[in-house]
Amino acid sequence: MAGTGLLGIIVLCLLAFIGSTHPQLQMNFYAKSCPKAEKIVRDYVKDHIPNAPSLAASFIRMHFHDCFVRGCDASVLLNVSSGEKNAVPNQTLRGFDFIDRVKSLVEAECPGVVSCADILTLITRDSVVTIGGPFWKVPTGRRDGVISNVTEANTRIPGPFDNFTTLHRLFSNQGLDTKDLVLLSGAHTIGLAHCPAFSRRLYNSTAPGGVDPTLDSEYAANLKANKCKTPNDNTTKVEMDPGSRNTFDLSYYTLLTKRRGLFQSDAALTRNSTSLALINQLLSNPLKFFYAEFAKSMEKMGRINVKTGSEGEIRKQCAFVNS
Incomplete structure (x- = not known):
């Protein structure tokens, strides 16, 4: 029995050692293999994001x-x-050409070294910082995947009409909690949305007038009169945070408390006591508190199921797997 116990301890120690030696993300991963990589990304972003x-x-x-x-x-x-790319949530994504240009610059400096996954993560952080938003750490060392599936995207990405239960489940599936849900939704403080992402709240509700009762009536009337005049308008874009769409601030959360969140998924955050308490906590603290908490959630999200070591590949072009 003693021998069996000792063997078990040895096996556990070996497994722990193997786990500890598995490659992980780290700061300045490319310090030796491509020391200028992060600066190339940062400089390009700083030069071009102010214009867009x-x-x-x-x-x-x-x-x-x-x-x-x-x-x-x-x-x-x-x-x-x-x-x-063909999934419903991704059909309005843009900026792919921007990523391709950055990738070509990095490839010219260090061919086959820096992944598209790291480049996308760095561009995201640097572009937010460039418009005056929060900074967060971006450990690198991600590898690129070789599989892209439209069905998985359609079922795993949270949507604008999701209720709190669905949002919580989809976030939990990725190791993210309610706090992450509230904080990452705060990214809606910048950007635009197309009418079909929320027009159901204006025209298809069973409530009187077809307007979702969880949406402020004055706000809804303005959207119907001046923005989405028809429910299937695919061209008009609407600010998710009216009057502040290029400023990374707390006004998104303020609008939520006034029933002026644009999406059903925004309104859902005020229908749960835990998420509403988190919203009120953010609003009762200085902006720097939101920045610090948002940074933590962004770094956490950036670690979801990353490929490292020999997993995946380093794509030569971001739009294509290596031949």
């Missing part, structure tokens, strides 16, 4: 959608006929 600040919101959304499907492996960037 709305791309900051696009990159947060793209990074978010990527990480929720097979982890943060840049699978959303692949041009595949049945790939993630």
Whole structure:
């Protein structure tokens, strides 16, 4: 019996050792293999995002959608006929050409070294910082995935009409909690949305007038009169945070408490006592508190099911797997 116990301890120690030696993300992963990589990304972002600040919101959304499907492996960037780009939540994503240009600059400096997954993660952080938003640490060492599946994207990415139960389940599936849900939803403080993402709240509700009763009536009337005049308007874009869409601030949460969250998923955050308490906590603290907490959740999201070591590959072009 004693011998068996000793053997068990040895096996556990061996497993712990193997687990500890598995490659992990780390700060300055490319310090030796491509020391200028992060500066190349940062400089390009600083030069171009001021001319297109709305791309900051696009990159947060793209990074978010990527990480929720097979982890943060840049699978959303692949041009595949049945790939993630074709999923309903991803059909309005933009900025792919921006990523391709950054990738080409990094490849010219260090061919086959820096992953598209790391480039997307760095671009997201740097673009938010460039428009005056929070900074967060981006440990690197991600590898690129080789599979992109439209069905997985359609079922795993939270949608604008989801209720709290669905949102909580989809976030929990990725190791994220209610606090992360509230904080990451705060990214809606910047950016635009297309009418079909919320027009159901204006025209298809069973309530009188067809308007969702959880949406402020004055706000709804303004949207119907001046923005989404028809429910199927696919061209008009609407600010998710009216009057503050290029400023990373707390006004998104203030609007939620006034029933002026644009999406059903926004309103859902006020229907749960835990998430509502978190919203009120953010509003009762200085902006820097939100920045610090948002940074933690972004770094946490950026670690979802990452591929490291010999997993996946380092794509030569972000839109295609290596031949």
